[in-house]
Amino acid sequence: MKKMMVAALCLSLFTASAEAFHKPVTLADQGSFTAGGTVVTAPGKLDNSKPLDAAGQTLHGDHAYVFYQKPVKAKKLGLVFLHGAGQSGKTWETTPDGRDGFQNLFLEKGYATYVVDQPRRGRAGQSTTGGTVSNKPMEQLWYDNFRIGLYPDVYRNAQVDWDENARDEFFRSMTPNTGAFDEQVISDAMAAVFEKSGDGVLMTHSQGGGPGWWTAIKSSHVKGVVALEPGSGFIFPEGEVPAPMETTSPFGALKGTPVARTDFEKLTKLPILVVYGDNIPTERTQEWNLDNWRVRLAMARLWVDTVNRHGGDATLLHLPEAGVYGNTHFLMSDKNNEKIASMIEAWMKEKKLDR
Numbered sequence: 001m002k003k004m005m006v007a008a009l010c011l012s013l014f015t016a017s018a019e020a021f022h023k024p025v026t027l028a029d030q031g032s033f034t035a036g037g038t039v040v041t042a043p044g045k046l047d048n049s050k051p052l053d054a055a056g057q058t059l060h061g062d063h064a065y066v067f068y069q070k071p072v073k074a075k076k077l078g079l080v081f082l083h084g085a086g087q088s089g090k091t092w093e094t095t096p097d098g099r100d101g102f103q104n105l106f107l108e109k110g111y112a113t114y115v116v117d118q119p120r121r122g123r124a125g126q127s128t129t130g131g132t133v134s135n136k137p138m139e140q141l142w143y144d145n146f147r148i149g150l151y152p153d154v155y156r157n158a159q160v161d162w163d164e165n166a167r168d169e170f171f172r173s174m175t176p177n178t179g180a181f182d183e184q185v186i187s188d189a190m191a192a193v194f195e196k197s198g199d200g201v202l203m204t205h206s207q208g209g210g211p212g213w214w215t216a217i218k219s220s221h222v223k224g225v226v227a228l229e230p231g232s233g234f235i236f237p238e239g240e241v242p243a244p245m246e247t248t249s250p251f252g253a254l255k256g257t258p259v260a261r262t263d264f265e266k267l268t269k270l271p272i273l274v275v276y277g278d279n280i281p282t283e284r285t286q287e288w289n290l291d292n293w294r295v296r297l298a299m300a301r302l303w304v305d306t307v308n309r310h311g312g313d314a315t316l317l318h319l320p321e322a323g324v325y326g327n328t329h330f331l332m333s334d335k336n337n338e339k340i341a342s343m344i345e346a347w348m349k350e351k352k353l354d355r
Helices: 002-015 102-108 139-145 164-171 183-197 206-218 261-269 288-309 337-350
Strands: 027-035 038-041 058-061 064-071 078-082 113-117 200-205 222-228 235-237 257-259 271-276 313-318
Touching: 027 183, 064 102, 064 183, 078 102, 078 183, 078 206, 102 113, 102 337, 113 183, 139 288, 183 200, 183 206, 200 206, 206 222, 206 235, 206 261, 222 337, 235 261, 235 288, 257 261, 271 288, 271 337, 288 313, 313 337
Parallel strands: 078 113, 078 200, 200 222, 222 271, 235 257, 271 313
Antiparallel strands: 027 064, 038 058, 064 113
16 A cells, blocks of 8 residues: 555656746745854963964864755745765756756745755855865766766666766766765754754755654754765664665665654654665666766665654655656756656655745
8 A cells, every 4th residue: 555655656747747937936035044063262371472382272164064045935844855875955056057946946936945054065154173184186076976877988777867067067066075974963063953943844965864763853953854875874773773784885875763752752743755866776887987876866865764653654765666767866857857856746745844
């Protein structure tokens, strides 16, 4: 019965049509703010006559940066966007080939949008831990891993039609960490974001999935979660963590993380949609970039089942199973991103998150 319900939902989402024309949007407000973070003070007494002496001076870091836009007559629930690894808020903005990204598409649909740069990344780059930014050329690894194709090629059915300028734009969106990636630091800052933005839906991408679950645990302002291709950070109740999933990917086996049952069950109190794209195999393969996502989709299925077994409302939407083909890891910027946005909104309407 559950599978039939999911299949019916997938069909209804698939039949949701994207708007044919873009509407002009009148803004009631836009701006930016920081949220969360900590302050570190160097030992000693500040001496203003010795400006190069750190003693007594402060460093504000580990906060999130947020750019927001609110349309006139905005819906009650806004959308807060959290990016993934190697990315910044740019993920949600204009696509590499110059089309509207999710920031604009959902703004046009009447939602206030809050686009986040996570702590220690992008415009929130001040880190209390410090770090070394690598200059090692690794862009082709990420191109392959993001299931665009095997560089410089594009998969035959991929929803990508880039010229050299678009590919250059994509590579220039890559952004390094300025300090260690820390789910708790990020989710603390994200909970502070929701304190300022108010009730809303959290949309995460890739590595943002893990901090996203923790944000929903920490903040009652999160009324729903849409997770696009979560790649890590799958949390399970203590005693229910699946065995590690081996893969040919150089990133190693995918492991779940145990959490207190009381924390996990907070995720059962709100609707959750998990979405994956195409070109993800079901059997182990030596094509490491695809096998990397085989285990992540498999872990996501177990995670969704666990949420629902504990009385939650989680849905996994694998786009090819809904008749939508060719999506890369970057669903929000693929050629059919308007269709994907409309499918997500159809789910939000069903869950009464479009208020």
